[in-house]
Amino acid sequence: MSDRRRNRRLAADAGLLVLASTFLLPLAWVVLSALDPHADLRVKVPDGLTTAHFEAILTEDITFTPLLNSLLLCGGGTALTVVCAALAAYPLSRFRSRLNRPFLLTILFATSLPITAIMVPVYALFVQVDLIDTLQGTILFFAASQLPFAIWLMKNFMDGVPRELEEAAWTDGANSLQSLTRIVLPLMGPGVAVVTVFAFVMMWGNFFVPFMLLLTPDQMPASVSINEFFGNRGMVAYGQLAAFSIVYSTPVILLYVLVARRLGGGFALGGAVKG
Amino acid sequence: MSLRPLTRALPLTPALVLLLLFLAGPIAYCAWIAFTDLQLTGQAESSFVGFENFRTAFRDEEFLNAVWLTLVFTVLSSLIGQNTLGLALASLMRRASKPVRTLTGGIVITAWVLPEVVAGFLLYAFFRREGTLNAILDLLRLPSQNWLFTLPILAVSFANVWRGTAFSMLVYSAALNEIPKEITEAAEVDGAGGLRRLWHITLPMIRRSIGTNLMLNTLQTLSVFGLIWVMTRGGPGDRSQTLPLFMYEQAFQNSMIGYGTAVALLLLLVGSLFSVVYMRLLRTEV
Numbered sequence: 001m002s003d004r005r006r007n008r009r010l011a012a013d014a015g016l017l018v019l020a021s022t023f024l025l026p027l028a029w030v031v032l033s034a035l036d037p038h039a040d041l042r043v044k045v046p047d048g049l050t051t052a053h054f055e056a057i058l059t060e061d062i063t064f065t066p067l068l069n070s071l072l073l074c075g076g077g078t079a080l081t082v083v084c085a086a087l088a089a090y091p092l093s094r095f096r097s098r099l100n101r102p103f104l105l106t107i108l109f110a111t112s113l114p115i116t117a118i119m120v121p122v123y124a125l126f127v128q129v130d131l132i133d134t135l136q137g138t139i140l141f142f143a144a145s146q147l148p149f150a151i152w153l154m155k156n157f158m159d160g161v162p163r164e165l166e167e168a169a170w171t172d173g174a175n176s177l178q179s180l181t182r183i184v185l186p187l188m189g190p191g192v193a194v195v196t197v198f199a200f201v202m203m204w205g206n207f208f209v210p211f212m213l214l215l216t217p218d219q220m221p222a223s224v225s226i227n228e229f230f231g232n233r234g235m236v237a238y239g240q241l242a243a244f245s246i247v248y249s250t251p252v253i254l255l256y257v258l259v260a261r262r263l264g265g266g267f268a269l270g271g272a273v274k275g
Numbered sequence: 276m277s278l279r280p281l282t283r284a285l286p287l288t289p290a291l292v293l294l295l296l297f298l299a300g301p302i303a304y305c306a307w308i309a310f311t312d313l314q315l316t317g318q319a320e321s322s323f324v325g326f327e328n329f330r331t332a333f334r335d336e337e338f339l340n341a342v343w344l345t346l347v348f349t350v351l352s353s354l355i356g357q358n359t360l361g362l363a364l365a366s367l368m369r370r371a372s373k374p375v376r377t378l379t380g381g382i383v384i385t386a387w388v389l390p391e392v393v394a395g396f397l398l399y400a401f402f403r404r405e406g407t408l409n410a411i412l413d414l415l416r417l418p419s420q421n422w423l424f425t426l427p428i429l430a431v432s433f434a435n436v437w438r439g440t441a442f443s444m445l446v447y448s449a450a451l452n453e454i455p456k457e458i459t460e461a462a463e464v465d466g467a468g469g470l471r472r473l474w475h476i477t478l479p480m481i482r483r484s485i486g487t488n489l490m491l492n493t494l495q496t497l498s499v500f501g502l503i504w505v506m507t508r509g510g511p512g513d514r515s516q517t518l519p520l521f522m523y524e525q526a527f528q529n530s531m532i533g534y535g536t537a538v539a540l541l542l543l544l545v546g547s548l549f550s551v552v553y554m555r556l557l558r559t560e561v
Contacts, residue, residue: 012370019364020379023386023437025407026397033400041406080293088290095283105554110298112491112550114498116519117542120526120535121305122297124313144297147290176286205390207501223392223501238400245393256388 030242039239053243062228062240063247070221070248072135073210074203077142081199082192084143085150090180092151093158094166104155110148119212126213133215142209146199153198157191158184197259201252222248302543309537314530321533328537338538340513341521345497348432348517353492356436361443361488365451366477368444380444387441395505398434399423402506423507427515431503435496442495443488450484451477483556490553497546518542 025043033039034053036046057063092100122141123132131137165187166179174182185192203209207223214220226248229241309328313321332338364383368376386394401407402422409419422430454477462472478485500519503509509516509524516524518538526535 008370009372012367013372013375016364016367016371016375016379019360019367020375020382023379023382023440026401026437027382027385029400029407030393030397041400041403042410043407044410084290084293087286087288090286091283092287097284099284108554108557109547109550110294112494112546112553114494114519114542114546116498116500117522117539117546118298118301118305120522120532120539121308122301123526124308124532124536125301125304140293141297144293147294147298151290176283180286201388205392207390207392207504211501223390226392226396227505241396245396249389249393252390253385253388256384260384 030245033239033242034246036239039242041238053237053239054247056237057240057244057247062225063222063244065218066220066222066225067248069135069219069225070204070223073138073142073221074200076135076139077146077203078196078200080139080143081146081150082196085147085154085195086180086185086192088147088151089154089158090176090184092155094163094176104152107148107151111152115145116208119208123212132213133219135214135219138210138213141213142203142206145209146202150195150199153195154191157188157194160191161187194259197255201255204252305536305540305543308533309540311533312531313533313536324533328534329541331534332537332541337513337516338521341516341518341538344428344515345517347428348435348499349493349496351429351432352435352439353496354489356432357439357443357492358485358489360436360440362447364440364444365447366473368448369451383444384441386437387439389438391438391501392505394434394438395502398430398437398502399506402430402433424511427507427511431506431515434502434506435499438502439492439495443492446484446488447481450481454480486556487553490549490556494546494549494553497542497549 029041029043032043032046035049035051036044037048037050037052038046039053091097092104126132126137126141131140161184166183169179169183205223210221211224214224217225222244226241226244229244230236308321310323310325311321312324312327364379368379371379389397399406403409404419404421404424408422412419420426458476458480459472462476467475498519499517500523503515503517503520507515509520513521519542522535522538522542524535525538526532529535
């Protein structure tokens with residue numbers, strides 16, 4: 001390697017490390033504070049290590065119920081999204097129709113609409129049809145909000161499965177549903193995994209939807225219940241807040257790591273940013 | 276035989292029903308109640324008021340303030356922050372050594388994957404008077420201040436950059452990888468410096484990625500709610516109250532669902548506009 005290239009590499013490394021440390025500071029705070037017996041708002045080296053914050057939050061009220069609620073909400077929403085998206089993608093990917101193009105364009109259009117904007121009318125609508133403060137109502141809305149992108153991704157993955165493989169099954173008398181579930185979906189396993197994880201991660205982190213549509217505290221998922229650390233009068237227990245943040249964030253980080261490689265680093269890129 | 280297209284389209288039904296009931300439905304409902312004086316409490320019946328809500332909005336200083344802040348927030352965090360920083364990270368990564376590249380990528384992406392509310396708390400801690408930023412400024416003997424009070428919109432914009440830059444970084448990394456090595460090398464041999472290469476070769480070659488990235492960042496930023504809610508609740512006063520927070524306040528704190536929805540409809544229209552431009556840029560072969 002020439003001197004010039006080595007210098008350029010060093011400069012790039014230095015630049016990246018400076019930027020990375022800016023990004024790292026808030027992350028360092030959450031990890032250090034969760035273990036620091038005297039946690040406050042600053043990043044500092046703990047004067048001792050403790051697991052007391054984790055012990056304090058690992059109770060039914062603070063952690064387990066909200067996480068279970070999150071799991072029910074996001075699990076239900078994801079299952080519904082993936083099933084509906086897989087079914088919808090099949091005719092779009094396999095059969096030609098004059099309606100395919102307008103439908104897919106509408107779907108693509110809907111993927112980029114700001115869902116935040118419709119939460120007030122959704123709230124008003126849910127009050128009228130008695131779906132407000134119900135888990136199933138929130139699940140249905142979650143599924144609908146993720147469906148456009150899920151259908152779009154699913155269709156692109158499905159296009160990658162060659163048609164010939166199905167034709168044999170058709171001559172043996174299999175119907176479309178059978179060839180979808182027995183042949184196409186197993187062959188696009190990684191694609192289905194990407195759609196599933198993406199939908200789940202988006203719902204797990206979503207704050208505004210459950211914040212608007214659920215009212216009963218027992219039903220709140222972790223994204224909303226985390227506010228409790230601040231809502232109560234008096235001192236905020238920053239160590240506990242940090243510990244809870246870690247427990248709540250770990251599942252999505254692990255899931256991300258699991259599928260990150262499938263789409264060359266960023267799974268949000270699949271289909272959305274082919275430019 | 277004529278039934279065949281129908282049976283084939285049958286699997287679309289569940290998705291269509293969900294989309295119509297829970298997405299198209301609320302949007303249509305939004306377009307209706309934006310023209311009524313629907314309130315949360317008090318009057319039982321609402322009546323059609325035409326464009327009254329929109330007229331009110333454009334005379335309402337708080338609304339105009341929210342429009343201005345949304346503009347500032349979007350330009351600072353998405354157009355300038357995420358976009359430029361994402362490109363800078365992506366191009367530095369091409370030259371950096373592998374361990375540094377992996378480390379930086381990991382850190383930036385972690386910030387992106389974290390739930391919105393958690394990101395909000397981390398940045399809240401960072402900007403608070405007793406927080407990390409002031410600790411660093413003290414260390415450097417620079418004047419510190421209560422950022423969330425003095426410059427709230429700057430603080431939430433920075434938070435959005437922290438959280439959203441990974442996306443641009445990934446988009447640009449992918450785009451830069453597509454540029455044939457021969458082209459940059461040829462320019463280098465011809466003696467074009469870094470900035471000139473960037474301006475005359477790199478940027479024109481990745482212009483479509485820039486377009487799509489800007490669109491998606493902007494759309495994403497337009498709908499940020501949780502991050503700002505956690506950090507400032509739109510305050511102090513209304514100094515970080517962007518349109519989504521203004522909409523929420525009008526509809527729920529002031530119980531004016533009709534007015535709040537009119538604001539939502541405007542936000543939706545701006546979003547649709549960007550969405551259409553995005554589809555044009557993508558010019559995808561569906």
